[in-house]
Amino acid sequence: MPRLAQSLHEVSDHRGDWVWDQFRYAGPNPEEACRETELRELLHTQLKRLSSTLRDALQLFYVDGLTAKEAAQALGITQSALKCRLCRARARLGSSLSR
Numbered sequence: 001m002p003r004l005a006q007s008l009h010e011v012s013d014h015r016g017d018w019v020w021d022q023f024r025y026a027g028p029n030p031e032e033a034c035r036e037t038e039l040r041e042l043l044h045t046q047l048k049r050l051s052s053t054l055r056d057a058l059q060l061f062y063v064d065g066l067t068a069k070e071a072a073q074a075l076g077i078t079q080s081a082l083k084c085r086l087c088r089a090r091a092r093l094g095s096s097l098s099r
Contacts, residue, residue, distance in 0.1 A: 046096045054089035057082055 028036065047055055060071035061082070072082040 042097060043093070046093055049096070050089055050092060054085055054092070057085040058089050061086060 027033075047058070050058070056075060057071065060066045060074055061068065064071075066074065068079045068082055072079045075082065077085075
């Protein structure tokens, strides 16, 4: 009597790869997706609490992808001042996110 059903875990294709692997979802599992969403919301909340001076520096450098020189010019400050602002912003975010 022929077998009518077979588990995808038991079937391999012509290359020897398991068929099941072709159906596997490569994205985050529900727990990871929830953790990412919570972290994104927490980060967004903490970014709003930063002064506009620090937030603008982060935005230009990390989000907009400007170089330190470009971001400093856009803010009308020196590169040293920009780096100082970025350092302060990272420290404040780090301390508030570690709570």
